Amino acid sequence: MQTNPLYTHKSIRKYKQQPIDDETINKIVDAGIRGSNTGNMQLYSIVLTTSDDVKRELAPAHFNQPMVTSAPLVATVCVDVNRMSKWCKVSNADLAFNNLESFITASIDATIVAQNMALAAEEEGLGICYIGTTTYNPDMIIDVLKLPKGVFPLVTLTIGYPDETPALTERLPAAAIVHKDRYADYSDSDIKALHAEKEANPLNKKFVEENHKENLAQVFAEIRYPRQTSEAFSERLVETLKKQGLM
Amino acid sequence: MQTNPLYTHKSIRKYKQQPIDDETINKIVDAGIRGSNTGNMQLYSIVLTTSDDVKRELAPAHFNQPMVTSAPLVATVCVDVNRMSKWCKVSNADLAFNNLESFITASIDATIVAQNMALAAEEEGLGICYIGTTTYNPDMIIDVLKLPKGVFPLVTLTIGYPDETPALTERLPAAAIVHKDRYADYSDSDIKALHAEKEANPLNKKFVEENHKENLAQVFAEIRYPRQTSEAFSERLVETLKKQGLM
Numbered sequence: 001m002q003t004n005p006l007y008t009h010k011s012i013r014k015y016k017q018q019p020i021d022d023e024t025i026n027k028i029v030d031a032g033i034r035g036s037n038t039g040n041m042q043l044y045s046i047v048l049t050t051s052d053d054v055k056r057e058l059a060p061a062h063f064n065q066p067m068v069t070s071a072p073l074v075a076t077v078c079v080d081v082n083r084m085s086k087w088c089k090v091s092n093a094d095l096a097f098n099n100l101e102s103f104i105t106a107s108i109d110a111t112i113v114a115q116n117m118a119l120a121a122e123e124e125g126l127g128i129c130y131i132g133t134t135t136y137n138p139d140m141i142i143d144v145l146k147l148p149k150g151v152f153p154l155v156t157l158t159i160g161y162p163d164e165t166p167a168l169t170e171r172l173p174a175a176a177i178v179h180k181d182r183y184a185d186y187s188d189s190d191i192k193a194l195h196a197e198k199e200a201n202p203l204n205k206k207f208v209e210e211n212h213k214e215n216l217a218q219v220f221a222e223i224r225y226p227r228q229t230s231e232a233f234s235e236r237l238v239e240t241l242k243k244q245g246l247m
Numbered sequence: 248m249q250t251n252p253l254y255t256h257k258s259i260r261k262y263k264q265q266p267i268d269d270e271t272i273n274k275i276v277d278a279g280i281r282g283s284n285t286g287n288m289q290l291y292s293i294v295l296t297t298s299d300d301v302k303r304e305l306a307p308a309h310f311n312q313p314m315v316t317s318a319p320l321v322a323t324v325c326v327d328v329n330r331m332s333k334w335c336k337v338s339n340a341d342l343a344f345n346n347l348e349s350f351i352t353a354s355i356d357a358t359i360v361a362q363n364m365a366l367a368a369e370e371e372g373l374g375i376c377y378i379g380t381t382t383y384n385p386d387m388i389i390d391v392l393k394l395p396k397g398v399f400p401l402v403t404l405t406i407g408y409p410d411e412t413p414a415l416t417e418r419l420p421a422a423a424i425v426h427k428d429r430y431a432d433y434s435d436s437d438i439k440a441l442h443a444e445k446e447a448n449p450l451n452k453k454f455v456e457e458n459h460k461e462n463l464a465q466v467f468a469e470i471r472y473p474r475q476t477s478e479a480f481s482e483r484l485v486e487t488l489k490k491q492g493l494m
Binding site for chain 2: 004006008011029031032034036038040041046048049054078083084087088091092094097100101102104108123130132135136144151154155174176177179180182185191192217225226227230231
């Protein structure tokens with residue numbers, strides 16, 4: 001049986017009521033910090049929340065997904081140019097990291113931290129879930145976690161010992177994802193062929209039925225990620241990035 | 248000896264002239280694709296470049312860093328809403344992913360793909376280097392790789408069998424990175440204490456001397472990432488994101 005988490009990741013949303021000891025948490029953090037990062041500037045911070053009160057305050061920002069309060073550990077991985085800015089200030093150096101380029105660079109680094117943490121946790125027998133709502137309501141998370149200017153919550157991981165064993169989710173065939181040497185754009189018939197297996201998946205067919213749509217693409221575009229919501233979240237994201245001095 | 252790449256990553260910039268077989272490449276890609284992603288939409292593409300001609304064309308975009316032409320494999324991991332948009336179009340669904348929120352979400356997913364690929368490569372005995380210049384000259388990479396609207400080059404990995412054994416680079420102490428429950432902002436004396444070890448590092452002291460600066464922070468802020476360059480790159484990034492329909 002394949003158990004390497006690189007090949008067997010499943011999001012875990014139900015956790016045992018069993019705390020994670022400090023040694024294990026330190027190991028997870030260490031894996032995060034050892035990840036590759038731009039110029040070794042480490043433009044990120046990790047907020048580890050174990051307090052039930054703080055988790056309850058965070059929950060509404062994540063649309064009250066139950067993992068946020070039921071997981072023993074909630075890790076919010078943030079873009080952080082605040083620490084670097086303060087270091088430059090005490091060192092009489094003029095830092096210009098208040099722009100989108102620096103934010104994107106730091107976002108890549110912060111995500112590498114998060115993914116190393118996720119894999120380290122899984123190697124320790126823990127289960128994790130990426131909470132995609134972090135960038136939908138960043139302003140609410142900033143308030144709860146008291147993030148100063150220069151800090152932005154990018155990725156949230158809920159972590160705990162698994163209390164469920166979900167199946168591996170389907171993926172598009174590698175041929176849909178991989179391009180040889182240069183990008184080969186898709187014809188309409190390529191697109192149909194590459195999505196055929198996904199559309200035939202029984203779980204996905206059930207989604208289409210339950211949502212009274214003609215096909216799976218409509219469920220994504222019109223039910224799960226509708227235009228109005230998508231545009232409203234994006235406006236709030238831009239406002240928050242500006243407010244945090246990152247754009 | 249610790250050999251788990253989660254804890255032992257070192258950027259490898261010199262490679263043996265030994266190609267990587269298809270089975271190994273497929274394994275690396277498979278690890279990428281198995282990573283967690285938002286809504287299982289897989290808003291990414293992987294361009295695998297092995298052609299010497301295409302690598303030579305890519306090199307200027309990466310400021311002619313030698314790894315781009317000397318590595319047997321160059322993987323450009325891209326944000327891709329083009330494939331999803333085309334799927335929605337052939338499915339008569341109205342998709343609204345032409346905004347910064349969708350770009351950031353897809354960036355997180357694409358970076359998880361890249362980091363899983365990096366770790367899988369390292370598990371196979373390969374060495375990798377993240378090429379941070381990808382978001383500096385995205386327009387040049389878009390031209391070379393023929394990336395259509397909706398696709399943006401986010402992360403480049405050069406991959407090959409190591410022909411060097413560099414030392415582990417230093418990191419800030421975990422106390423500088425980790426916050427308990429909520430963010431605890433740094434005082435000036437915290438900042439100085441948390442950076443003391445980094446500043447005392449002999450390699451870093453050499454950087455300061457060579458660059459005729461007073462301290463390490465000035466090397467970062469004024470030599471490596473000066474304001475004018477940072478702001479010029481950011482302007483180009485914003486223009487390119489708009490041109491690709493991602494902002």
